[in-house]
Amino acid sequence: MKRLACLVIAVALATCSGAPRPAPPPPPAPAPRLAAASLPSLERWRRHLAEDLMPYWTTPDALGTPLGNFPTFRCADGSAYRAASPCPEAASAPPWIAASGIETDGAGFIAVNALLQSVSHPDIFAAGDVASMTGLRIPKSGVYAVRQGPPLAANLRQALASMSLIPYVPQPTALALISAGDKYAVASYGRIAFEGAWVWRWKDFIDRRFMNRYHIATPAKQQSGTSA
Numbered sequence: 001m002k003r004l005a006c007l008v009i010a011v012a013l014a015t016c017s018g019a020p021r022p023a024p025p026p027p028p029a030p031a032p033r034l035a036a037a038s039l040p041s042l043e044r045w046r047r048h049l050a051e052d053l054m055p056y057w058t059t060p061d062a063l064g065t066p067l068g069n070f071p072t073f074r075c076a077d078g079s080a081y082r083a084a085s086p087c088p089e090a091a092s093a094p095p096w097i098a099a100s101g102i103e104t105d106g107a108g109f110i111a112v113n114a115l116l117q118s119v120s121h122p123d124i125f126a127a128g129d130v131a132s133m134t135g136l137r138i139p140k141s142g143v144y145a146v147r148q149g150p151p152l153a154a155n156l157r158q159a160l161a162s163m164s165l166i167p168y169v170p171q172p173t174a175l176a177l178i179s180a181g182d183k184y185a186v187a188s189y190g191r192i193a194f195e196g197a198w199v200w201r202w203k204d205f206i207d208r209r210f211m212n213r214y215h216i217a218t219p220a221k222q223q224s225g226t227s228a
Contacts, residue, residue: 116133173189
């Protein structure tokens, strides 16, 4: 009991004679407000409504199929995205390719040979969606772009060392997975096609597994992994 009384007295003395309590932190500064001059004019809002919004929201596509199932994505011309017929802008090449003077195919993509070299500029290599192999019709798919990565990297090293280049041989068929928004996806393999939320989960699993292959562990994670 005597020890408890001494403890209470000690706590009371420390409370009364201790260092002053720190001042409370200042309140956060108010968020900056936009000046009226930095906002679009009323005429600009009217143009946006008349030229950008209404031409789309007055079309049957905007009402959804079935009615009320509003589309998540739309093409540049206002039409709803459809997996069977992708947006026109997705199948066209950017204009800078033709403007650069590099030889292109009929759609404006960089024409390359089996070594992934430009057919007009051998010192330029291209792969993925921006390129098209002469004599072959390869889909603009991430599968083919990824598979072109290793031979492209090898040929860049070979070219710098003035060594012979390695040809890229595309696979005849590949699985295509396209997200349609709202955790829904479409898949196709050759003449087989299927869709659904389960396809989106499948695509999400494949994408995450692929990205994890290139994950760089932090020093802390490396140390914890080593000690374990």
